[in-house]
Amino acid sequence: xxxxxxxxxxxxxxxxxxxxxxxxxxxxxxxxxxxxxxxxxxxxxxxxxxxxxxxxxxxxxxxxxxxxxxxxxxxxxxxxxxxxxxxxxxxxxxxxxxxxxxxxxxxxxxxxxxx
Amino acid sequence: xxxxxxxxxxxxxxxxxxxxxxxxxxxxxxxxxxxxxxxxxxxxxxxxxxxxxxxxxxxxxxxxxxxxxxxxxxxxxxxxxxxxxxxxxxxxxxxxxxxxxxxxxxxxxxx
Numbered sequence: 001x002x003x004x005x006x007x008x009x010x011x012x013x014x015x016x017x018x019x020x021x022x023x024x025x026x027x028x029x030x031x032x033x034x035x036x037x038x039x040x041x042x043x044x045x046x047x048x049x050x051x052x053x054x055x056x057x058x059x060x061x062x063x064x065x066x067x068x069x070x071x072x073x074x075x076x077x078x079x080x081x082x083x084x085x086x087x088x089x090x091x092x093x094x095x096x097x098x099x100x101x102x103x104x105x106x107x108x109x110x111x112x113x114x115x
Numbered sequence: 116x117x118x119x120x121x122x123x124x125x126x127x128x129x130x131x132x133x134x135x136x137x138x139x140x141x142x143x144x145x146x147x148x149x150x151x152x153x154x155x156x157x158x159x160x161x162x163x164x165x166x167x168x169x170x171x172x173x174x175x176x177x178x179x180x181x182x183x184x185x186x187x188x189x190x191x192x193x194x195x196x197x198x199x200x201x202x203x204x205x206x207x208x209x210x211x212x213x214x215x216x217x218x219x220x221x222x223x224x225x226x
Contacts, residue, residue: 033212037156042219043201048212055211088156094212103148104214106158 001027004093004107012113018079021110025072025093032074033104034066037088046089049074050096078112086114117143119204121217128192128224136187136220138202145207147178147185148214152199161187161200192224 005024013019025032034046045058049068066076072093078085088111092104118141128134140147146165150158162169162176164185169176173192178185189196199221203214 031212033214035214035216043203043216045213045215050211056209056213058213090156090158092158092212092214096212103160103163104212105160106150109156111156 004091004105006089006091006107006110008110009108010111010113012115013081014115015081015083017081018077019081019112020075020077021089021091021112023074023076023091023093023107025074025091026105029093029095029105030072031094031096031102032068032072033092033094034074034076035090035092036060037090037109038084038086043090046076081114083114086112088112117141117204117206117215119144119202119215119217121200121202121220123220124218125221126223128222130193130224130226132192132224133188133190134192134222136189136200136202136222138185138187138217140183140185140202140204142183143206144183144204144215145180146205148203148205149176149185149187150201150203151196152201152219154198158201189222192222194224194226197222197224 033048048056068074088109090109092106094102149161164178166180175188199219203216
């Protein structure tokens with residue numbers, strides 16, 4: 001079974017621009033979570049989607065948004081990019097049986113550099 | 116919120132040595148995972164271990180949920196074991212999809 005895939009793998013943008021990142025979960029997985037990893041803050045949870053609905057959101061500004069499609073693929077968008085948005089963005093998928101929380105499987109990430 | 120703390124922050128070993136990484140977590144954590152992040156940034160699942168002991172080759176993990184800690188054991192380390200090891204806790208319930216990560220242990224294995 002193919003793993004989680006993310007595109008693009010690398011991205012360079014300038015301040016003020018916007019960016020869209022894509023994540024395709026493992027086949028059959030319905031929950032997709034997004035994380036931001038920076039040297040200063042470590043790995044931080046952005047949001048989670050299930051059946052095209054955002055069920056959980058981390059402590060990030062409204063410039064960070066996402067969506068999920070009917071095939072469970074997900075996108076996240078960052079508008080009005082700031083230098084501090086430079087990070088590795090990771091998505092993870094899981095089967096989502098509510099109790100207990102399922103193992104999450106991570107994609108290879110998208111490295112975003114904002115100049 | 117959930118608290119996850121890892122120790123040590125850095126670990127340097129010679130090939131063939133054994134090591135133990137520790138993860139302490141707060142009361143609200145009801146499941147725990149261990150990951151290895153390779154130099155390219157990929158997070159590789161090692162163990163999903165809310166309690167008990169599991170083994171996979173040279174790696175094993177033990178979680179004592181009642182005492183709020185988990186240990187990851189690496190035996191006969193190899194240079195390919197180098198990287199960052201993270202533990203992450205989830206609270207279940209309405210904390211859908213959210214894992215809280217520790218700051219990681221950077222492991223360097225020298226030949």
